[in-house]
Structures are given as structure tokens and as C-alpha cells.
Amino acid sequence: MNDFLAARSQMALSLGFHIIYSCIGMVMPVFMAISHYKYLKTQNPVYKNVTQAWSKGVAIFFATGAVSGTMLSFELGLLWPKFMIHAGPIFGMPFSLEGVAFFIEAIALGFFLYGWNRLNKWFHWATGVMVGVSGILSGILVVSANSWMNSPSGFDFVNGQYLNISPIKAMFNGAWFSEALHMTIAAFSATGFAVAGIHALMIYRKQNVEFHSKAFRIAITFGAIAAILQPLSGDLSAKHAAKRQPAKLAAMESYFHTQQYAPLVIGGIPDTVAKKVNYGLELPGMLSFLVNDNFKQEVKGLDQIPTKDQPNVPVTHYAFQIMVGFGMLMMAAGIIYLIAVWKKRGWMSKGWFLKLFIYSTPLGFIALEAGWTVTEVGRQPWIIQDVMRTADAVTPMPGIQYSFYLFSFIYFTLSLAVIFLLQRQIKMVPEIYDIKK
Amino acid sequence: MLTVVIIFLFFAILLYFLLGGADFGAGIIELFTSDTNKHRTRATMYQAIGPIWEANHMWLIIAVVILFVGFPDIYSGMCTYLHIPLLAMLMGVIARGTAFAFRNYDAIKGERTQALYNSIFVYSSFLTPLFLGITAGSALSRQIDFDAKDFLTAYVYSWFNWFSITVGLFTVALCGFLAAIYLIGEATDEYDVKRFVKKAKVLNAVAFFCGGLVFLAAETNNIRLAHWIFGNPVSLTAVIAASISLVLLWISIAKGGKQLPRVFAAFQVSMILLSVGYTHYPNFIMGKNGKNLSVLTNHATAGTINTLGTALLIGSLFILPALFYLFYSFREKQGVEDFH
Ligand code: HDD
Numbered sequence: 001m002n003d004f005l006a007a008r009s010q011m012a013l014s015l016g017f018h019i020i021y022s023c024i025g026m027v028m029p030v031f032m033a034i035s036h037y038k039y040l041k042t043q044n045p046v047y048k049n050v051t052q053a054w055s056k057g058v059a060i061f062f063a064t065g066a067v068s069g070t071m072l073s074f075e076l077g078l079l080w081p082k083f084m085i086h087a088g089p090i091f092g093m094p095f096s097l098e099g100v101a102f103f104i105e106a107i108a109l110g111f112f113l114y115g116w117n118r119l120n121k122w123f124h125w126a127t128g129v130m131v132g133v134s135g136i137l138s139g140i141l142v143v144s145a146n147s148w149m150n151s152p153s154g155f156d157f158v159n160g161q162y163l164n165i166s167p168i169k170a171m172f173n174g175a176w177f178s179e180a181l182h183m184t185i186a187a188f189s190a191t192g193f194a195v196a197g198i199h200a201l202m203i204y205r206k207q208n209v210e211f212h213s214k215a216f217r218i219a220i221t222f223g224a225i226a227a228i229l230q231p232l233s234g235d236l237s238a239k240h241a242a243k244r245q246p247a248k249l250a251a252m253e254s255y256f257h258t259q260q261y262a263p264l265v266i267g268g269i270p271d272t273v274a275k276k277v278n279y280g281l282e283l284p285g286m287l288s289f290l291v292n293d294n295f296k297q298e299v300k301g302l303d304q305i306p307t308k309d310q311p312n313v314p315v316t317h318y319a320f321q322i323m324v325g326f327g328m329l330m331m332a333a334g335i336i337y338l339i340a341v342w343k344k345r346g347w348m349s350k351g352w353f354l355k356l357f358i359y360s361t362p363l364g365f366i367a368l369e370a371g372w373t374v375t376e377v378g379r380q381p382w383i384i385q386d387v388m389r390t391a392d393a394v395t396p397m398p399g400i401q402y403s404f405y406l407f408s409f410i411y412f413t414l415s416l417a418v419i420f421l422l423q424r425q426i427k428m429v430p431e432i433y434d435i436k437k
Numbered sequence: 438m439l440t441v442v443i444i445f446l447f448f449a450i451l452l453y454f455l456l457g458g459a460d461f462g463a464g465i466i467e468l469f470t471s472d473t474n475k476h477r478t479r480a481t482m483y484q485a486i487g488p489i490w491e492a493n494h495m496w497l498i499i500a501v502v503i504l505f506v507g508f509p510d511i512y513s514g515m516c517t518y519l520h521i522p523l524l525a526m527l528m529g530v531i532a533r534g535t536a537f538a539f540r541n542y543d544a545i546k547g548e549r550t551q552a553l554y555n556s557i558f559v560y561s562s563f564l565t566p567l568f569l570g571i572t573a574g575s576a577l578s579r580q581i582d583f584d585a586k587d588f589l590t591a592y593v594y595s596w597f598n599w600f601s602i603t604v605g606l607f608t609v610a611l612c613g614f615l616a617a618i619y620l621i622g623e624a625t626d627e628y629d630v631k632r633f634v635k636k637a638k639v640l641n642a643v644a645f646f647c648g649g650l651v652f653l654a655a656e657t658n659n660i661r662l663a664h665w666i667f668g669n670p671v672s673l674t675a676v677i678a679a680s681i682s683l684v685l686l687w688i689s690i691a692k693g694g695k696q697l698p699r700v701f702a703a704f705q706v707s708m709i710l711l712s713v714g715y716t717h718y719p720n721f722i723m724g725k726n727g728k729n730l731s732v733l734t735n736h737a738t739a740g741t742i743n744t745l746g747t748a749l750l751i752g753s754l755f756i757l758p759a760l761f762y763l764f765y766s767f768r769e770k771q772g773v774e775d776f777h
């Protein structure tokens with residue numbers, strides 16, 4: 001493995017790991033706040049138990065999220081020093097604000113976790129809300145830094161010099177809104193489905209049904225609504241990508257030849273030599289429609305982009321298909337849940353209904369990782385779109401593959417540890433929280 | 438604005454040392470506590486740092502962000518030439534943070550799993566400040582060679598030298614010392630107070646010893662440490678102030694003081710940092726052959742520095758009151774267990 005590939009893999013690994021924890025860290029406090037609110041309003045102790053059980057899980061995730069995030073803030077420099085030397089001052093604004101948001105989050109978390117029975121109950125509740133709000137804010141801010149890499153702005157690039165830097169303009173770059181919106185919705189749908197799935201499994205096994213039903217409802221309500229909004233915001237993201245990063249869009253769709261009535265290809269195996277997609281389903285005109293809102297207008301294909309500026313087509317394509325496919329499945333499951341709530345209460349306790357959500361547990365997180373693969377691999381070979389190549393940014397230090405092996409080992413062990421701990425958490429629910437009448 | 442940013446940078450590093458350093462120190466003390474007393478130390482420590490644990494480590498993030506936004510040359514330079522010690526420090530950060538959370542939130546408190554978390558926690562509490570100190574020592578000791586052609590000179594000898602390593606050990610000892618002093622104030626009975634006072638004495642002696650080693654190592658590595666520290670009035674005053682506060686600290690401990698010793702300990706460490714910071718100011722990295730990176734010349738353009746400074750000022754309006762309130766709220770000790 002060469003150093004460049006090792007650096008890329010290590011970055012991808014660290015981010016792919018961090019994103020799971022940070023999404024949970026963003027969304028779980030919101031779920032907790034809802035459950036906590038219901039407890040304060042109804043005084044039903046089950047809601048208190050749900051809140052406390054969740055908050056222990058969150059503490060584990062928060063710690064893992066925080067350490068992996070600390071790693072990332074160093075890794076940017078350890079792996080990409082030549083990128084950071086130029087990019088730091090430009091896209092640093094969201095990071096400095098993010099630092100503030102983290103700080104507030106950490107303070108609020110201290111109050112929330114240790115504040116039971118010590119603080120005024122509504123103040124205590126509000127600190128929980130603050131954890132969620134600042135978590136979501138930090139998510140939005142860091143994504144705005146990433147969207148700057150996709151849609152650089154706020155400086156003039158003249159003869160290799162970065163002039164007239166405006167960090168504020170860089171922060172509100174053209175892609176930030178669509179990316180931040182899509183990411184925030186994704187965090188809710190992925191976490192919502194994952195949490196709901198685990199509780200559905202416990203209901204299915206008839207353990208502590210009341211406890212798990214209450215938890216399930218809170219999680220899935222958010223998951224379902226987010227899953228229904230997701231494709232709409234995804235469409236917006238695709239339109240932005242088409243405008244700013246035609247190479248990425250073309251790679252997502254494996255769209256080789258520029259044409260009018262451009263077809264949308266679903267699934268299939270791209271053949272980059274013959275420049276066609278085998279076994280895919282073609283919907284003529286649909287790509288033109290999705291990108292331009294009319295069926296005829298031409299869409300730029302890979303043939304108009306120099307080979308040295310093209311991303312890896314199969315990886316981007318498969319990742320995109322996985323994200324969209326799972327997104328559609330989750331949307332369907334979300335609609336079924338809403339129908340159950342409004343019209344068919346009886347479904348809720350049916351085996352097939354619970355199984356549907358049990359099987360959906362990992363879908364959101366897989367879609368999330370796939371989506372980031374689309375964004376990041378689709379941007380290659382650029383680290384800053386059309387400004388700096390990833391290969392020019394990598395650290396001069398040799399031997400990065402050893403650091404990559406080390407990181408892989410650590411993240412693998414940590415993932416196992418977290419799964420192990422969660423399992424124990426769930427196993428203990430009957431003992432700690434069962435309220436025997 | 439540049440001044441504002443530099444002041445924030447200094448305080449972020451200082452506060453990380455005083456608060457995060459004491460966290461490390463608590464783990465170090467645990468490492469050197471006899472098995473019979475380990476659980477007592479752990480309980481006291483947990484009461485002391487549980488609620489503020491996450492917040493203490495935020496100062497590191499703030500310092501890093503200030504560096505990469507405001508001083509990208511310095512950040513990139515450190516990340517390149519001190520890649521290996523930084524990586525080792527990060528490994529420690531990961532192991533420590535997760536082990537701390539795992540041992541408190543594992544729903545089943547099994548003996549073997551707890552023992553595992555404990556040993557990860559204590560060893561990483563030792564390693565993290567060691568490498569933090571090594572990094573700091575290397576940045577300021579002209580060991581980094583920006584013109585290096587071969588791997589060893591560029592990436593290994595930059596930090597693998599007697600001076601940096603002794604600075605690392607000195608850092609560890611100071612963290613332990615700080616923690617012992619803080620823990621005296623947290624202890625709930627006489628027995629524990631005595632134990633922590635004893636620990637503080639030992640660690641104070643160890644810190645002296647390591648400090649001596651630093652001077653010796655400086656001689657072997659041709660570093661004019663004595664000149665740096667005693668050669669200018671501000672650093673000299675800071676060192677004298679640190680020594681006086683050490684004496685006052687022991688007097689107040691002898692009188693049974695709890696809060697006052699903390700203030701003296703924090704003051705003493707701040708003076709050491711001030712003395713080091715001032716002699717080298719404005720240099721942040723001092724390389725071989727007089728190639729230095731300084732906060733006054735190697736900073737981002739005015740636009741960036743202004744927005745960064747504004748963000749920090751506005752941010753601190755939110756953070757500082759909240760942080761004070763957090764410390765204030767959990768100042769008394771009872772009740773932390775409710776949740777466990
Ligand atoms: C739960 C996860 C999830 C689901 C169900 C979807 N997405 Fe997504 N998508 C993400 C999670 C995600 C993400 C991981 O959050 C990304 C990566 C970067 C970003 O901002 O969001 C992303 C990026 C992303 C991009 C790339 C944007 C860019 O790089 O500029 C496009 C075009 C779409 N999505 C489109 C869709 C469509 C049409 C979906 C239809 C169902 C969809 N996504 C479902």
C-alpha cells in the first residue's frame with residue numbers, strides 16, 4: 001500500500017467511524033429531551049427510565065465521538081498538511097464556531113448527566129435540549145466546512161496564491177445549505193431507524209414491552225418523517241452537484257455520453273472500458289428532468305471531462321445506488337408507520353410490522369456511509385474542487401501505511417467494545433428499570 | 438485582533454494544562470496507588486472530574502482550532518515534523534477517553550472488565566501527557582530540522598532526544614502533582630487527606646528531580662536552557678514567583694487548607710508556563726539553524742485573524758459563564774452517585 005492510498009484510507013476510516021458517533025450524539029439528545037418532557041408532564045416513571053437508559057448509551061457514544069473528533073482535528077494536519085496550510089485560514093470559520101458549539105455541548109452534557117435530583121427540573125431539561133441543539137449546530141458547521149471543499153468560495157485563486165480571503169463567504173458557500181440540510185435529515189433518519197429497530201426487537205421478544213414501546217414510538221416518529229423528507233432534499237443535492245461538480249454527478253449515474261433526453265440509470269454494473277452500464281434499468285429523459293426540470297435538456301457526461309479529472313466511476317455509482325435504494329426502502333417503511341399511527345393501530349403489535357423495523361435497523365447508517373462515499377470519492381481527484389489535487393496535499397512523511405494499520409486496529413476494537421457495552425446495557429434494562437406493580 | 442487571538446491561544450493551552458492536566462494526573466496517581474487504596478482514589482477522583490470531564494478536554498480542541506485557522510504554518514509544521522509523538526499522544530487520548538467512559542457506563546460492573554478499563558485508563562493517563570510534553574519540548578528546542586533529507590533526521594530525531602523526553606517526564610510529574618493537590622480538597626475523610634498529602638509530597642520531589650533532568654539533558658543537547666529562563670526579567674520573576682508559591686502551598690497544606698493549595702498549585706504551574714512562553718515569544722516552533730515559526734509573522738491574513746478573534750470573543754461570552762456555573766454547581770460533592 002503506498003503512502004497516498006494509506007492516507008486516503010485512514011482519513012476515510014476515521015471519518016466513517018466518527019460520523020456514526022456524531023450522528024447519534026446529535027440526535028439522541030433530542031429523543032431524550034422528548035422523553036424527558038413527557039416524564040415531567042405525565043410523571044410516568046417509564047419515561048424517566050427511557051430517558052436515563054438512553055442517556056447512559058449517549059454518554060458512551062459521546063465519549064467515543066469526542067475522542068474520534070479530537071483525532072480528526074489532528075489528522076487533517078497529520079495527513080494533509082499542505083491542504084491545511086492553505087485551507088485552514090479559509091474554511092476555519094465553521095471550525096472555530098464548531099469549537100464553541102462543542103464546548104457548550106460538553107458543558108450542557110455535564111449538567112444533564114449529573115443533574116438528576118440536583119437541579120431545578122426544567123433547567124435540567126433545558127440543559128438536555130442544549131446538548132441536542134449544540135450537537136446539531138456543530139454538525140451543520142462541520143458540514144459547511146466540507147461543502148467548501150466541494151464548492152470553494154471566499155477567496156481568489158491567482159497564480160497559485162490564495163488572495164482576498166473572506167472566511168464568512170467561505171462558510172456560506174454555494175453548497176452549504178443543501179449539504180447541511182441533507183446531512184441533518186440523514187442523521188435523524190439513520191439514528192431514528194437504528195434506535196427504533198433495537199426497541200422493536202425487544203418488543204418482538206416480549207421483553208419490557210411498555211418500556212420499549214414508548215422508546216420505539218419516539219425514535220420512529222423522527223425516523224419516519226426524516227425518511228420521507230430525505231429524497232426531496234436528496235434531489236436538491238443532486239441539482240447542486242450537477243451545477244458545481246458535473247464529474248461527480250456523471251460518476252454517480254455512470255453517465256458516459258453527453259446527450260439530450262439523458263436517461264437515469266438504476267442499478268447496473270458500469271463498464272468503464274466500453275463506457276456503458278450493463279444490466280441497469282434505463283429511464284429515458286429522467287436524468288435531464290431531475291437535473292433541469294425538463295426532459296429534453298442536455299446533461300454533461302463523462303466524455304466531456306478529461307480522464308485525469310474524473311473520479312472512480314464504479315465506486316461512486318454503487319455507493320449512490322445503495323444510498324438511494326435504501327432511502328426508498330426507508331421512506332416506504334416510514335409511510336407504513338404513519339399509516340399505522342393514523343388508521344391502523346392494530347398493525348403496531350403485529351409480527352410483520354415489528355420485523356419490518358427490525359430488519360431496517362442498519363439501513364440508515366449504511367445509506368449514510370454510502371452517501372459520504374458519493375460526496376468524497378465523487379470529488380476526487382480534487383481535495384478542493386478545481387483548486388488543489390488530493391495527491392498534492394498529502395504529508396511528505398513516509399510509512400503512513402503503518403499508521404493506517406494501527407488506526408484500523410483501534411477503530412475495529414472500539415467498535416466491538418461499543419457493541420459489547422450496548423448489548424450489556426440492553427440486557428440490564430429488565431433489572432434496572434422494570435417496574436413491578 | 439492578532440493580540441486577542443494570541444492571548445486566547447495561550448489561555449487555551451494553559452487551561453488545558455491546568456484542567457486536562459489534572460485529569461491526567463488523577464490517572465497517574467491511580468497508577469501509583471497500592472491496590473488496597475485504588476478504589477478509594479478512584480471514587481474521589483470520579484466525584485471530582487465526572488461532570489466536568491468532557492469540558493476539560495475541550496481546551497485542547499480550541500487550541501488546535503486556533504492553530505490551524507490562525508497559524509496554519511505552525512500547525513502544518515508541527516503535524517509534519519512531530520507526526521509521531523502527536524500520533525502517540527492521540528492514541529493515549531483515545532484509549533483514555535473511551536476507557537474512562539466505559540468503566541463508568543458499563544451496565545454490568547464485572548470484575549475483569551473493570552480491571553481492563555482501569556489498566557487502560559491508568560497507562561494511557563501516563564502516556565498522553567508524556568507525549569504532550571515531548572511534543573512541546575521538541576517544538577521549542579531547536580531540534581526540528583526543516584531542511585532534513587532523511588527520515589530519521591526529519592521525523593525521529595526531531596523529538597527523540599534527551600531534552601524532549603525529559604520535558605515529557607517533567608510534564609507527567611507536574612500533572613500528577615496538580616492532581617494530588619486538587620484531590621486533597623476533594624477527599625472526604627482524614628485518611629484520604631493524609632494519603633493525598635503524601636502523594637503530593639512524593640510527586641513534588643519527583644517533579645524536582647525531573648526538572649533537574651531537564652537541565653542536564655539541555656546540557657547534553659546543547660540547549661541554553663538556563664540562559665532562556667534566567668536571562669530575561671519576566672521569566673526570572675515568574676520562576677521566582679513559582680518557587681514562592683510552592684512554599685506557600687506547603688504552608689497552607691500544613692495548616693489544613695483545601696482551596697488555597699489549589700490556587701497556589703495552579704498559580705505555580707501557570708508561572709512555569711508563562712516563563713517558558715515568554716522567553717520564546719513570539720516563536721512557537723524553533724527549528725535548527727535559526728529557522729523559527731512565530732505567531733507574529735506566520736499567521737493567517739488579517740481577514741481571517743479578525744473573524745477568528747471575533748468568533749472567540751463572542752464564543753467566550755457564552756462559554757465562560759456556563760463553565761463557571763458548571764464548576765459552581767458541582768462544587769459540593771454529594772449527589773453525584775445518584776445516577777449510578
Ligand atoms: C440516511 C442516509 C441517507 C439517505 C436515505 C439518502 N442520503 Fe443522500 N447523502 C447522505 C445520506 C443519505 C449523506 C451521507 O448525509 C450525504 C453525504 C454528504 C451529504 O451532505 O449528505 C449524502 C449525499 C448525497 C448526494 C451528494 C451531494 C454532493 O456531494 O454534493 C446526493 C446527490 C444525494 N445524497 C442524493 C440522495 C437521494 C436522491 C436520496 C433518495 C432517497 C438520498 N440521497 C437518500
Ligand code: HEM
Pocket residue numbers: 008009011012015016018019080083142143145146369372373376377379380382383390
Ligand atoms: C463524516 C462524514 C465523512 C465521511 C464518511 C467522509 C469520507 C471520506 C472518504 C471516503 C474519503 C476518501 C476519498 C478518497 O480518497 O477517495 C475522504 C477524504 C477526505 N475527507 Fe471526507 N468524509 C466526511 C466528511 C468530511 C468533512 C466534514 C471534512 C472536512 C471538513 C472532510 C475532509 C476530507 C479530507 C481532507 C479528505 C482527504 C482528501 C481527499 O481524499 O479528498 N470529510 N472522506
Ligand code: HEM
Pocket residue numbers: 018019021022023024025026061062063064065066067068069070071072073076102103105106135136138139140142143146491498
Ligand atoms: C460530516 C462530518 C461530521 C459531523 C456531522 C460531525 C458532527 C459532530 C458532532 C455532532 C459531534 C458531537 C459529539 C457527540 O455528540 O458525539 C462531534 C464531535 C467532534 N467532532 Fe465531528 N463531525 C464531523 C466531522 C468532523 C471533522 C472533519 C472534524 C475535525 C476536523 C471533527 C471534529 C470533532 C471534534 C473535535 C469533536 C469532539 C467535540 C466534543 O467532544 O463534543 N468532526 N462531531
